[in-house]
Amino acid sequence: MKIDPNNPADLSAQIAAAIRDAIVSGKLIVGDRLPSEAELSEQFEVSRPTVREALKRLAAQSLIRTQRGAFGGAFVNRLSYADAHAQQITTSTLLLGMNDVSFDTACEARFAMERACARLAAERRAPDHLATMRAEITRQGQPGLSDEAFCASDVAFHRALVDAAGNPVLSYQLAGAVEAMQPLMNMITFTARSREAIIALHARIADAAEARDGADIEAALQELEGYTRELARSVFAARRTERGVE
Amino acid sequence: MKIDPNNPADLSAQIAAAIRDAIVSGKLIVGDRLPSEAELSEQFEVSRPTVREALKRLAAQSLIRTQRGAFGGAFVNRLSYADAHAQQITTSTLLLGMNDVSFDTACEARFAMERACARLAAERRAPDHLATMRAEITRQGQPGLSDEAFCASDVAFHRALVDAAGNPVLSYQLAGAVEAMQPLMNMITFTARSREAIIALHARIADAAEARDGADIEAALQELEGYTRELARSVFAARRTERGVE
DNA sequence: TGACATTTCATTGTCCAGCAAAACGAGTCG
DNA sequence: CGACTCGTTTTGCTGGACAATGAAATGTCA
Structure with missing residues (x-):
């Protein structure tokens, strides 16, 4: 492997970059064993720490x-979908939390990407995807369900829809986006009435998936996006009024 | 902050997780200064290394x-779009490279997501997005352009289309997917004829964006996907034949 | 010979003590 | 007032040391 010039940045960062390059370029492949720390320290002429x-x-x-x-x-580790997924969620969560991304922007991106799965999901959905979606809809209708549990079920429903598209790359990208959105979604308190409307749209999506009607899934998602953004607007407006009264 | 039980895993991993939790939970916010290494080593009762x-x-x-x-x-660092973007690219690249993702699967995911931007891009494209797209199309038509340069220009074109949607979250997600695909796309050798077809579709996309015709952008992307996958199929088939002859 | 216990040993995990380099503040001197 | 030096704090890096670990090699017994 290559050595490091002594000038610019941290030695440890340079060494990490060198090894990372060796991995992405294929010089080191999955399962390969790196030299021991002692050997590496000799090779790079740095200390073991x-x-x-x-x-x-x-x-x-x-x-x-x-x-x-x-x-x-x-x-060298095989990067599993689960690992990549976890990384994507933390990255996306921090990105949304630290950059004052507006709810509208995040919501628009999320539904735009989810609609990208609609036709594929309609085409390829298997019985167990439908079963998961129906089960989550049933759970969402139960009275006394906490807001947190409703949101979790909501995520599970949409995840089933995405998985139904049968494309693991798409699932990895989408599920990250959906789950990273959950903290933002949780800021909206769902009333009984808004839950009813959401459940109705979920049922419409499940029906459309069963009927392999991709266009209708897209349409329902479009409505869901509009409804969610409208809901958020009213919630934020109400909060502003409260703050104004205080 | 919290301490670590001495039992399960690496101390450094535990400490990193503790600090990470403090950041994502909001106990440490952007710009906050962590205690010095010496203080942290006292606090966690471990050594400075x-x-x-x-x-x-x-x-x-x-x-x-x-x-x-x-x-x-x-x-505590503000996670910029650029940082998140870079991480996403390396993660996606490794995920694709290490898991034998088929070209079809990756291609399908990429175009499905890109089509999700079509309508928004048509709605919001600014003059400089159009200018970038036209410039890349011109570059792609130059004779003697290397395959690598053509691919890079291809990425730049699609990136301009995605950016035209005016949603940074969407750009972050999409650009990662598009750029991670480039190594796979590079496996396809572009002939003069296939370049012509691709440039024609690019021009159609640019025209549609200028006319604010989102549906036609989608249709052109659909055709581009079909053409790309067909091209890949024939290239792979030719390679299989070569190997069979050897 | 074969199954099981023991030893060996390369390797990572952790620690210690210290020096060098950087960056900022304060004081000093022209 | 400005430039300079000096001290302080903090990270970057070094060398060495010991403990824990886990698999291979070796020895032991039936």
Whole structure:
């Protein structure tokens, strides 16, 4: 592998970048064992703690996993959909939380992407996708359901719709977006009336999926987006009024 | 902050998780300065190298940035769109490269998401988006353009289309997907004939965007998807034949 | 010979103590 | 007033050291 010029930035960052490049470029493939920390420190001419910091950086992105013991070491990790998914959620959540993204912007992006799945989901939905969607609709109709549980069920419903499209790459992208939105969605208190309207649209989506009517799924999602944004507007307006009264 | 039980996993991972939780839960907000490494090592009752490894993990996710000097230290970083974008690209690239995702699957996901931007892009495109698209189309038509440069221009064109939708969240998600696909797209050797067809579709997209015709952007993208997948199929078939002859 | 216990040993995890480099503030001097 | 030096705080990095671990090699017994 390559050495580092002594000038610009952190040595550990440079080493991490060098190894990361070796992985993405294919010089190191899944399952390969990296040299031991001692060997790496010789190779890069740095101390072992510095190498360790570099390895921890890579481990934080789940690019490598480490194992103690005689034939242990650092191994190139297969990035699973689950890992990538988890990373995407934390990244998206922080991005939304730290950049004053408006509810409208986030909501628009989320539904635009979800509509992208509509036709594929209609085409490929399997019985168990439909079953999951129906089950979540039933749960959402139960009285006394907490707002948090309703939101969680809402996420599960939409996740089933996305999964029905039968494209794991799409699921990975979409589920991240949907789940990252949940904290924002939770800011809206659902009244009994708004739940009814949402459940009705969910039922329409499930019916359309069963009938393999992709256009109607899209239309229902469009309505759901409009309704959600309208709901958010009124909730925020009410909050502003409250604050104004105080 | 909280302490760590001594039992299960790496101390540095536990500390990193504790600080990460403090950030996502809002106990630490953007710009906050973390205690110095020495203070943290006292607080968590571990050594300074261990704390440093934890901080490097967080720095790898650009959750914090560090600064040397008297009033330096580790600060909670504002996760910029650029940072999130870069992370998404590496994650998506590795995910595609390591999991034997078929070209069809990746291509389908990419175009499905891009079509999600079509109507918004038609609605909101500004003159400079159109200018970028036209410029890239011109570049793509130049003879003697290398395959790599053609692909890069292709990415820039689609990125301009996505940006035209005027939704930064959507841009962040989409641009990641498009750029992660580039290594896969590069596997296809573009002939002069296929370039012509692609440029024609690009021109149709630009025209439709100028005319604010979202439906036609969608249709053109649909055709582009079909053409790309057909092209890939024939290229792969040719390669299989070659291998069979050898 | 075969199954099981023991030892060996390379490797990561953690710690200690210290030096160098950077960046800022305060004081000093022209 | 401005430029300079100096001290302080903090991260970046080094070298060495020991503990924990886990698999391979070795020894032991039937």
